Amino acid sequence: MLKLFNTLTGRQEVFEPIEPNKVRMYVCGVTVYDYCHIGHARSALVFDVLRRYLESCGYNVTFVKNFTDVDDKIIKRANEHRVSCDAVTTKYIQAYHEDMGKLGVRVATEEPKATEHIADIIQLTERLVAKGLAYAVEGDVYFEVAKYQEYGRLSKRRLEDLQAGARVDVDERKRHPMDFALWKSSKPGEPAWESPWGLGRPGWHIECSAMSMQHLGETFDIHGGGMDLIFPHHENEIAQSCGATGKEFARYWVHNGFVQINQEKMSKSLGNFFTIREIFEKSAWSEEVTGEILRYFLLSTHYHSPVDFSDQALKEAKQALNGFYDLFNRLNEPSRSSGGDRDALQAAVERTRKSFGQAMDDDLNTSAALAAFQGLRSEVNKLLGPGLSAEDQRRVREEFRALGNNLGLFQLDRWDFNVRIEPQPAHLVLTTFAPTVTIEAAMTNAQIEAKLAERIDAKKCKDFQRADAIREELRSLGITIEDKPDGTSRWKR
RNA sequence: GGCGCCGUACCCAAGUGGUAAGGGAGCAGUCUGCAAAACUGCGAUGCAGCGGUUCGAACCCGCUCGGCGCCUCCA
Numbered sequence: 184m185l186k187l188f189n190t191l192t193g194r195q196e197v198f199e200p201i202e203p204n205k206v207r208m209y210v211c212g213v214t215v216y217d218y219c220h221i222g223h224a225r226s227a228l229v230f231d232v233l234r235r236y237l238e239s240c241g242y243n244v245t246f247v248k249n250f251t252d253v254d255d256k257i258i259k260r261a262n263e264h265r266v267s268c269d270a271v272t273t274k275y276i277q278a279y280h281e282d283m284g285k286l287g288v289r290v291a292t293e294e295p296k297a298t299e300h301i302a303d304i305i306q307l308t309e310r311l312v313a314k315g316l317a318y319a320v321e322g323d324v325y326f327e328v329a330k331y332q333e334y335g336r337l338s339k340r341r342l343e344d345l346q347a348g349a350r351v352d353v354d355e356r357k358r359h360p361m362d363f364a365l366w367k368s369s370k371p372g373e374p375a376w377e378s379p380w381g382l383g384r385p386g387w388h389i390e391c392s393a394m395s396m397q398h399l400g401e402t403f404d405i406h407g408g409g410m411d412l413i414f415p416h417h418e419n420e421i422a423q424s425c426g427a428t429g430k431e432f433a434r435y436w437v438h439n440g441f442v443q444i445n446q447e448k449m450s451k452s453l454g455n456f457f458t459i460r461e462i463f464e465k466s467a468w469s470e471e472v473t474g475e476i477l478r479y480f481l482l483s484t485h486y487h488s489p490v491d492f493s494d495q496a497l498k499e500a501k502q503a504l505n506g507f508y509d510l511f512n513r514l515n516e517p518s519r520s521s522g523g524d525r526d527a528l529q530a531a532v533e534r535t536r537k538s539f540g541q542a543m544d545d546d547l548n549t550s551a552a553l554a555a556f557q558g559l560r561s562e563v564n565k566l567l568g569p570g571l572s573a574e575d576q577r578r579v580r581e582e583f584r585a586l587g588n589n590l591g592l593f594q595l596d597r598w599d600f601n602v603r604i605e606p607q608p609a610h611l612v613l614t615t616f617a618p619t620v621t622i623e624a625a626m627t628n629a630q631i632e633a634k635l636a637e638r639i640d641a642k643k644c645k646d647f648q649r650a651d652a653i654r655e656e657l658r659s660l661g662i663t664i665e666d667k668p669d670g671t672s673r674w675k676r
Numbered sequence: 677g678g679c680g681c682c683g684u685a686c687c688c689a690a691g692u693g694g695u696a697a698g699g700g701a702g703c704a705g706u707c708u709g710c711a712a713a714a715c716u717g718c719g720a721u722g723c724a725g726c727g728g729u730u731c732g733a734a735c736c737c738g739c740u741c742g743g744c745g746c747c748u749c750c751a
Contacts, residue, residue: 213751226751256749338746344678345747387749409751410681416750439751440681446743450750483689483699489682489744499688499700506699509713542690551690554698561698564714647709654711665712673713 185240185544187405188487190413190436191337195546198435200404206242208234208405209395209433211412212294214251215275216260219282220456221477221492222442222449226409228478228591229439229486229547231288233407236543236589247398248291249391250276252298253374253384268374272296282459285474287591293398297390301376304385304393307427308365308378316426320356322368322381328361331422337436338414363419365389388419395433396424406433410440440489442481449492457492475592476501482549482590503557507583507593510560512673513567514580515596519669520570528566528575532582535559539586549590556583556593626660635664635672642670 185198200206210230213223227248234246252272261268280290297304308324311317316330328334328342335341345361354360364386369375375382385393395403401424408417417436424432441448444455462472480500484490535555542551563571563579571579587593626634634653641649654664657674666672 211751214749220751222751224751229751254749338679340679340747411746411750414679414746415748441745441751443744448745448750452750485690487681488689491688496688502701503688503699506713513713548690550688551697554690557698561715568715642709645709651710663712665714666708666710667713668708 185236186546187435187437188546189434190438191434193339196435198404200242201402201434204242206237206244206405207247207399207403208237208244208407209247209249209391209399209403210291210406211391211408211416212248212250213279214254214256215272215279216254216257217275217451218278218458218460220442220449220451220458221462221481222409222456224282224286224288224459224477225442225481225486225490226407226439227283227288228286228481230407230437232482232486232549232590233405233437233547234289234291235591236547239589244292245399246291247293247295247395249394250279250294250296251387251390252276252296254387258373278460282463285463286459286478287474287594289591295394295398297385297394298374300390300394300397301385303397304389305366305376305378307393307396307423308385308389310427311365311423314426317365318358319366319380322383323356323364324366324380325357325362326365326419326423326426327358328363328422329359331426333425334361334422335418337418337421340414340418361415363388363415365423388416389423391416391420392423392427392432395420396428401428401432402430403433405435405437407437407439410438413438439486443489443491444493446491462497472497472501475595476504478591479504479553482592483553485546485548485550487546503553504592507556507560508595508675510564510567511580511583511593512675514563514576516667516673518571518573518576521572523569523571523575524566525572525575528563528571528579531559531562531566532579535582536586539589543589552590556587559583626657626662631657631662631674635674638664639670639672642666 186195187198188195208230210226212227213219219227230246230248234244237244250272253268257268257271261271264271276296308317311326312319312324317324317326319325335345342359342361366378366380366383366389367386368381368383374384376384395406406417406420413436421432443449444457447453447455449456459477462477463474476497477500480492480497481490483500483503490496535558538555538558539552542548542555545551559579559582583593634657638650638653641647641653657664662674662676664672664674
């Protein structure tokens with residue numbers, strides 16, 4: 184039984200969908216005016232995992248994630264670069280898919296854009312005006328927060344408190360300082376659509392209400408996003424949606440915590456952010472990072488807590504993954520035993536399934552879930568001492584893959600994520616590791632195998648100096664050799 | 677001023693009333709030609725501090741200290 188922390192009630196609650204076996208969820212995506220940073224990655228990842236887990240629990244999940252493709256920041260960016268808004272949004276939507284693809288974030292069921300739903304937005308705005316919850320002034324339309332009695336119930340704020348703390352310049356035309364724009368009149372040269380209030384464009388909050396209603400209905404199961412969206416974005420969505428329909432909007436509100444740098448929120452305004460691609464492209468980071476490493480790192484903390492991003496944290500994630508792929512390499516090798524302790528293996532697998540499920544059911548406790556994997560890794564390593572049958576080796580590898588799929592981990596065939604980038608072009612070989620990056624490797628697999636064969640010969644002749652030299656040569660290229668008891672060796676990048 | 681979050685070993689991190697998971701690093705050992713990997717052993721008498729409730733508290737309550745977030749665009 185999955186329990187989720189619901190921001191709306193401030194409690195953990197058992198998740199029960201409106202329709203049995205069906206889950207409808209909406210997550211606020213990004214405003215496409217720049218590359219995504221790790222904070223965006225975390226949010227996307229958390230809900231990707233939630234979606235995967237719900238699916239593996241047997242639910243049919245409709246997952247909607249929007250792109251905000253009309254916005255002040257986009258207009259600003261377009262003007263700066265003297266290109267159209269469309270050029271900006273197209274570029275960054277594509278970049279989003281590339282970056283998230285490398286992270287192994289699956290594409291949502293629907294990924295609507297605000298500009299594709301202008302008619303729905305206008306309709307919803309008209310509905311709010313007709314109900315007396317919104318008013319038009321000089322081509323702008325505002326939602327009147329005082330008319331929605333429950334305003335503040337998500338963020339646990341009272342209108343009076345907000346008023347006291349408001350630091351914004353008050354627009355004289357607004358009836359209440361917290362009233363927010365549903366529709367904005369446009370200046371010449373800005374993207375604009377015909378509306379009952381003249382040429383204009385939608386405000387930020389209304390698009391999510393319009394699109395979620397369109398794709399998921401007036402009431403749906405889960406609404407997610409980053410903590411910073413609780414107020415005012417999600418609060419406003421609730422006001423708009425519930426105001427218009429008179430029905431509950433979303434039943435479970437799930438919010439992920441921030442990625443921090445040195446204990447501080449990572450954000451554009453603080454200038455302390457890292458984009459996903461700069462991490463993949465190495466830049467300041469001394470070691471190569473793949474999607475799976477970043478994924479492992481981000482999942483090693485519970486989604487609700489802040490997670491501190493650092494070079495060391497990334498290294499630790501990488502090391503932890505190394506351990507798993509070392510085991511998978513062993514499991515991929517020919518079995519040395521026909522029997523092995525099958526019962527013990529079966530028991531370990533069942534224990535892991537159970538603790539993994541319990542961890543995930545407990546508000547997606549991914550750190551505990553990873554601990555379950557670590558436990559299995561240790562037990563299987565022990566059982567591999569005496570040896571396991573070929574079938575058991577295959578089965579337990581599949582178990583890691585199947586269970587790991589919930590987290591988007593352990594899907595690669597072999598440990599190829601530690602590829603070293605060598606500066607000599609003559610040796611460069613492009614290697615692709617879906618769902619990771621394409622990077623340049625110093626040696627092809629065949630070249631490595633040849634070196635390995637050479638070294639095994641040297642070892643047979645007791646020419647350890649030669650054997651060590653070859654090992655050292657490969658090591659300098661980032662390739663590690665492990666000798667097995669039978670005289671052969673395995674290697675990894 | 678209002679609302680809220682966090683503080684667990686050298687590091688990361690679970691646990692939220694029943695007597696401190698897990699991982700990494702470190703040290704010692706087994707194995708190995710040497711390594712690597714794996715395995716074994718060692719590591720918080722204590723969970724920021726101080727009080728309180730309780731048979732029992734890291735977990736509940738109060739206060740204090742330290743760090744952070746939201747109230748303005750923000751994942």
